[in-house]
Amino acid sequence: MTLTRVTAAMAALAVAGVPMFAGSAAAAAATALAECPEGYFCAWTDPNFGGQRSQWAGDDNWWEGSIADQDSSWANHLTSGPGVKDHVTVYASATTPTDDPGDATICLRPGDEVAHNATADDRGNSHSVSHGCDSR
Numbered sequence: 001m002t003l004t005r006v007t008a009a010m011a012a013l014a015v016a017g018v019p020m021f022a023g024s025a026a027a028a029a030a031t032a033l034a035e036c037p038e039g040y041f042c043a044w045t046d047p048n049f050g051g052q053r054s055q056w057a058g059d060d061n062w063w064e065g066s067i068a069d070q071d072s073s074w075a076n077h078l079t080s081g082p083g084v085k086d087h088v089t090v091y092a093s094a095t096t097p098t099d100d101p102g103d104a105t106i107c108l109r110p111g112d113e114v115a116h117n118a119t120a121d122d123r124g125n126s127h128s129v130s131h132g133c134d135s136r
């Protein structure tokens with residue numbers, strides 16, 4: 001989460017008349033912001049970054065049962081920069097070196113936070129980190 005986004009969330013709360021609290025408490029009250037550590041790709045079992053969170057620092061070609069076919073929101077907080085693999089593509093099938101990964105259900109650019117996506121909902125079984133959204 002960038003400082004700009006935190007500031008915007010706090011401003012929105014102030015306009016709404018919500019009592020202001022210091023620092024992290026104010027950020028936590030802004031439920032639209034995904035709580036995913038820097039350097040990780042996160043997926044949640046519920047929309048709006050709710051339910052159980054799974055997080056990865058890199059690829060995973062076989063999601064665990066706690067998230068497989070249950071993913072309903074996503075956030076890409078992987079480290080980004082020139083030449084860094086920082087895009088995440090989620091696939092409908094778990095993959096091994098010889099298996100077809102199936103359809104790409106969703107692709108997240110660096111910093112993307114997706115609270116809901118009907119096409120990708122409850123379909124993910126693996127993901128790959130790459131330089132873009134077009135290639136694996």
Ligand SMILES: [Ca+2]
Pocket residue numbers: 044045046047069070071072122
């Ligand atoms: Ca779900």
